[in-house]
Amino acid sequence: MSIANKKEILDKLTATHTSKWEEKATWRQENQEWLIRSQEIALKVLHALRQKNMSQRDLARLLNCSAQHVSKLVSGKENLTLETISRLEDVLGMRLISILSFSMTIEVSINQPQHHIAEGHLINQAESIRARQPLSTSGAYFVDEQLEVA
Amino acid sequence: MEIVLIFAHQLYAFRYAGQTADELERLFDIWTDAGYLEQFFENNLSDLQNGYYGNITVAQAVKRTIYHARCLETDLRRLAKNDPESANNTLEDLFTPLDNREFGTIVLSKQKAYGVNYNSWLRLYALKIDPGVYIITGGAIKLTPTMNERAHTQKELEKLEKCRTYLAAQGLIDNEGFKEEFN
Numbered sequence: 001m002s003i004a005n006k007k008e009i010l011d012k013l014t015a016t017h018t019s020k021w022e023e024k025a026t027w028r029q030e031n032q033e034w035l036i037r038s039q040e041i042a043l044k045v046l047h048a049l050r051q052k053n054m055s056q057r058d059l060a061r062l063l064n065c066s067a068q069h070v071s072k073l074v075s076g077k078e079n080l081t082l083e084t085i086s087r088l089e090d091v092l093g094m095r096l097i098s099i100l101s102f103s104m105t106i107e108v109s110i111n112q113p114q115h116h117i118a119e120g121h122l123i124n125q126a127e128s129i130r131a132r133q134p135l136s137t138s139g140a141y142f143v144d145e146q147l148e149v150a
Numbered sequence: 151m152e153i154v155l156i157f158a159h160q161l162y163a164f165r166y167a168g169q170t171a172d173e174l175e176r177l178f179d180i181w182t183d184a185g186y187l188e189q190f191f192e193n194n195l196s197d198l199q200n201g202y203y204g205n206i207t208v209a210q211a212v213k214r215t216i217y218h219a220r221c222l223e224t225d226l227r228r229l230a231k232n233d234p235e236s237a238n239n240t241l242e243d244l245f246t247p248l249d250n251r252e253f254g255t256i257v258l259s260k261q262k263a264y265g266v267n268y269n270s271w272l273r274l275y276a277l278k279i280d281p282g283v284y285i286i287t288g289g290a291i292k293l294t295p296t297m298n299e300r301a302h303t304q305k306e307l308e309k310l311e312k313c314r315t316y317l318a319a320q321g322l323i324d325n326e327g328f329k330e331e332f333n
Contacts, residue, residue: 003280007159009321010279015152019163021175022156022230025223028182032220035182039216042184043209050192056185076184076216 031079039076041085041096046074048092062091151316153285157230160241163286164313174274177289181219181272187212190291197293197300203271215291218265218272225266241282248275248310257323260310275306277314279322287313 028035049059060070072078073088089096153162154172165172171179180186191198191208198211206214225238238244248260258277261284265272273292276284288309290302297303317323 006279006283006322010153010159010162010283013153013317013320014162015154015165017154019154019156019172019175021163021172021178022227024175025178025227028178028220028223029227039184039213043188043212046185046188047209071185074185074188077182 034079035077038078038080041080041088042074042076044094044096045088045092048094052092059091063087151313156286160282161226161230161284161286164288164309166309173286173288177274178219178223181291182216184212184216187215194291194293194300200293202295203293215272218270221266222263222270222272222274241284245274245276245278245284258314258317260314273306275310277310277317279317285313285317 045059048054049056056070056074057067060067063070073080073084078084085096151164151166154165155161156163156172156174161174163172163174169176188208191211195208198206198208203211225244227233229238229241229244244263245261246263247256248262252259256278258279261276261278263274263276264270271291271293272289274286274289276286278284288306290297290306292303294300294303297307
């Protein structure tokens with residue numbers, strides 16, 4: 001069978017609409033940075049649920065939301081608000097993220113070139129943070145992000 | 151079932167009855183879903199931790215899967231755009247016969263594509279229509295040496311066969327091909 005004949009048959013069998021895959025793939029690529037953080041948080045939540053022998057339905061009840069909403073939260077595809085993260089931390093009794101405090105920033109400035117502070121940056125280079133972990137005064141660890149997943 | 155175009159007379163995917171998404175869309179949806187993956191690896195914990203992939207936790211497996219899916223997806227997008235940075239120049243480089251012993255030209259050959267490298271457990275399964283033209287029938291997270299060891303990979307073998315029979319019935323194999331392939 002010729003290639004032209006096969007193409008003709010394939011064209012007839014093919015639906016008029018195209019796949020949504022490329023659109024979704026583009027979205028995943030464009031939102032990759034926060035998606036990685038969301039996935040990390042989701043995994044922490046799922047691990048905590050298993051440790052506490054809780055179901056997603058139990059979590060939904062504690063959060064006063066639907067099981068479908070919890071399913072979205074733990075998919076790692078939700079752009080979680082600080083409010084949602086705080087509620088999750090509250091009901092699970094654990095920290096999910098920690099944020100650089102002002103005092104930590106001052107401490108970093110001692111060991112790092114002054115231009116970070118002078119330019120008004122609250123340490124926006126991961127290298128600056130990695131260079132001196134952990135912070136002795138707070139005991140906090142910075143893995144490789146400013147917004148650390150605990 | 152129906153066939154959905156992915157990109158430019160090169161890559162297609164089946165969409166099965168009862169499913170809202172075609173197989174490529176569905177697979178990347180679940181391969182990037184931390185909740186789905188966590189449950190999958192918990193359900194297949196003994197396969198995950200049987201030693202082949204080393205001492206790995208469920209959380210590590212989830213992150214690894216999402217990373218490999220992202221790499222594979224990036225490569226497919228580059229192929230769709232004929233981007234020279236693609237790890238694979240064409241779909242011919244991405245897909246390989248399902249049966250490692252297959253040689254020569256097989257009509258509607260069953261094919262597989264690995265994740266980012268041969269150590270990845272991600273698989274896309276497809277039927278080869280012509281050189282550079284493939285229809286995806288499904289995919290799997292393959293944790294065992296052979297596909298018929300587990301129900302979820304066995305199902306992918308059945309989908310490949312069902313789709314092949316469907317395409318043959320639609321005339322994508324001529325009489326000569328039928329004689330070669332089915333006799």
